[in-house]
Amino acid sequence: MKFFIDTANLAQIKEANELGVLDGVTTNPSLMAKEGIKGKENVLNHYLAICDLVDGDVSAEVLATDYEGMVKEGLELAKLHKQIVVKIPCTKDGIKAIKFFTDKGIRTNCTLVFSVGQALLVAKAGATYVSPFVGRLDDISTDGIDLIARIVDMYREYDFDTQVLAASIRHTMHINQCVEVGADVATCPLSAIEGLLKHPLTDSGLATFIADAKKMD
Numbered sequence: 162m163k164f165f166i167d168t169a170n171l172a173q174i175k176e177a178n179e180l181g182v183l184d185g186v187t188t189n190p191s192l193m194a195k196e197g198i199k200g201k202e203n204v205l206n207h208y209l210a211i212c213d214l215v216d217g218d219v220s221a222e223v224l225a226t227d228y229e230g231m232v233k234e235g236l237e238l239a240k241l242h243k244q245i246v247v248k249i250p251c252t253k254d255g256i257k258a259i260k261f262f263t264d265k266g267i268r269t270n271c272t273l274v275f276s277v278g279q280a281l282l283v284a285k286a287g288a289t290y291v292s293p294f295v296g297r298l299d300d301i302s303t304d305g306i307d308l309i310a311r312i313v314d315m316y317r318e319y320d321f322d323t324q325v326l327a328a329s330i331r332h333t334m335h336i337n338q339c340v341e342v343g344a345d346v347a348t349c350p351l352s353a354i355e356g357l358l359k360h361p362l363t364d365s366g367l368a369t370f371i372a373d374a375k376k377m378d
């Protein structure tokens with residue numbers, strides 16, 4: 162399973178990248194706004210800064226909601242850097258825009274996906290990634306991981322190439338569950354990735370090794 166980090170924070174992207182296990186970055190307008198990025202030029206420069214930090218795919222979301230606007234913005238984003246994947250919301254215009262980009266050989270990530278039916282349309286339009294939101298489904302008492310499992314099964318059944326990118330990952334347990342159901346990618350906050358390292362037996366075992374190592378001086 163690939164690991165993307167879900168943030169526009171350069172320090173966190175750098176820290177995750179230095180672990181050596183990072184495969185890419187996802188952003189969205191809320192994450193960009195959180196970093197105080199304003200104005201088209203600053204937004205584009207921020208995406209370039211992210212691409213400079215990491216080697217993998219960097220999802221950059223269109224702000225337009227109509228087909229023509231998405232196509233115009235997406236073409237600009239795709240031209241910006243070869244690592245950019247154009248992120249598009251799962252709407253009627255969005256699906257049309259994804260098909261447009263697929264036909265042009267431009268990679269896309271379809272966001273705000275909450276059902277198997279939406280994921281079917283996303284794959285048929287040829288998106289590179291589909292982003293079902295795990296945490297936001299859990300927030301409304303609906304099993305987000307179950308949706309990941311059902312989309313993975315459906316894509317396998319019909320042999321779709323679209324990769325299942327589990328988004329809205331809130332904690333480490335979500336990552337473990339994504340592994341179990343066969344997600345292709347999980348995009349996570351840094352804290353959830355770091356949580357994978359935590360085990361009391363690792364800590365106590367290391368403390369013993371350090372103590373015993375002193376006896377070897």
Ligand code: G3P
Pocket residue numbers: 167187188189294296297328329330331348
């Ligand atoms: O990539 C989408 C993701 O960032 C949404 O996460 O926590 O706002 O539901 P969240």
